[in-house]
Amino acid sequence: MKIVIQRVSRAQVSVGGELIAKIGHGLMILVGVVDGDTTDDMEWLAQKAANMRIFNDDAGVMNRSVVDVGGEILAVSQFTLAASTKKGNRPSYIHAAGHELAVPLYDAFCDRLSHYTGRPTMKGIFGADMQVELVNDGPVTIIVDSKLKV
Secondary structure (H helix, E strand, O other): OEEEEEEEEEEEEEEOOEEEEEEOOEEEEEEEOEOOOOHHHHHHHHHHHHHOOOEEOOOOOEEEOOOOOOOEEEEEEOHHHHOEOOOOOOOEOOOEOOHHHHHHHHHHHHHHHHHHHOOOEEEOOOOOOEEEEEEEEEEEEEEEEHHHOO
16 A cells, blocks of 8 residues: 655645545645555554654654644545556556455545544545645655555
8 A cells, every 4th residue: 555645735626626625734645555455554554644743843843743733634545656667658557456445445544544633534536537636835745655664
């Protein structure tokens, strides 16, 4: 499982011109589920994202988590994070998990984020053609892969 965490001043997701979810200061997280991912991968990433210290403290040092700053979270599924670009110029998505694995792990990831932060996690619509808008604050962008945790 892979996530891309972006510290944002605001973010939103729309489908077909309809606003689905919107947040202010916090984290925009893109979530990619790969074949073979487990609830252990999901749990590790949810805890990592909720506790990652990428917000500034009073001294201007990135030393606070989204929980510490009372930030919001918007999590959007993105199968393209599973892209393989080893050969040619057309990415292959052969390793992206199918709906039967990806949907439950994405939903569980969002639920666990809510548990760890004590706030609801806003979500996109799995599998929809979404338009995502965000203002990256910093910019701060962190990529985390559960397969690289050891």
